[in-house]
Amino acid sequence: MAYEKVEVYSPRSLAEALELLSQKREAVKPVAGGTDIMVMLKDGVLKEKELLNLSFIPELSYIKESENRVLIGATTKYREIRRSPLINAYSPILIEAIRQIGSPQIQNLGTIGGNLGTASPAGDSIPPLYILNSRVKLQKLGSSREVQIDKFFLGPRKTVKESDELITEISIEKMDPGSYYFFEKLGLRSANAISIVSAAAILSLENNTVKYLRLSLGAVAPTVIRAVEAEELAKDKELNEELIDRIAKLAAESTKPITDIRGTAEYRKKATYGIIYEALYKIMKGYGKKVEYGFENTS
């Protein structure tokens, strides 16, 4: 079996982990929750022969607040994010997406840094991170850098992270109070289904006029994308059915989907239109979710 030939290092601190990565000539694969790596290992597609187990580095798991951002340690589990009063209050779109990831089993193992490191275009935490203008902190021995989320991904399963670097923190914006948001995904079952199409949006309205729209799409291009043309079109316009139709059309045109076992490229384009139209229509009719900065409802 493939696992018999794999070595695992289990450092007890970040310093120890970075030291170890700096000494290695060949890439060592970091393992956070393990939900992707273990499947790759079983399928025999994991290239690396050495793994870096991040389970015993407590300093990488935290959620804290700075002035207008929330900072999330890379190995913070989905479970903890879902239950975080800070994120529920300030950046609930991330909660909305994480609720729909995997299953209780996966949410108890999977981490936000792991979702970034895996870099699947269908990773469900990623569309919200795009419109929360997130920054990814990469650390190596003796230095660190922050990368804007849209500069972090190079393609499916490819990122700018060097093999001696670790993802250590993700910082996200606090959403404006009163803004609307949605995260919608299409999959084959509600639990444990890889997204065929996903969309995340934040919409700020004043007297039914769009102050700004931020819209990102997952699983319809080599990386998650921002639907920039649709965002620009929406600005300062009245939210009505005609505008919603044009936003959804422009967003669908900005996709570059592939055909795979989960859906055809044509289906993905049509579905992109459909989920955006429906979600914006709900907001227009008063059924949208709104940022309240309240601390009551943690789910």
Next chain:
Amino acid sequence: MEANVSFFLNGKKVSVKAPPAKSLLRVLREDLGITSVKPGCEAGECGACSVLLDGQVVTSCLVMISQVEGKSVITVEGLEKDGELDPLQKAFVEEGATQCGYCTPGFIISAKALLNENPNPTDEEILEGVSGNICRCGAYPRIYNAIKKVVKKDGV
């Protein structure tokens, strides 16, 4: 490649020597004789290998044994107390919530995790609580009834 890992299995300390990237599922079955955890998909999608890891439900196929050092693992073998089945186990028996039985231990573990955290879940919470488990015989209505039975007994 081998590593020594010690952890608490159903309340008792155990030590195993195993390849460090071996899954907890395979260590439980092959090295420790715990066969209630079933290898279904071994990809985290079916839930048949679910265990409680430090009290939280996880699919043991996705956990490396190296990650388990010092932690607590509970399987259905560890649910009975003094020879008495757990109320959930009893309810599964009484409701006939099992057909081939392959998914049953995983469902019971998921339901246990849910009820430990939330003794009086709504229907929606029950469905979400076991959403990571699949029953290919289609015993879902009886599984639901069994969980509901325990909720009603203990619920306020």
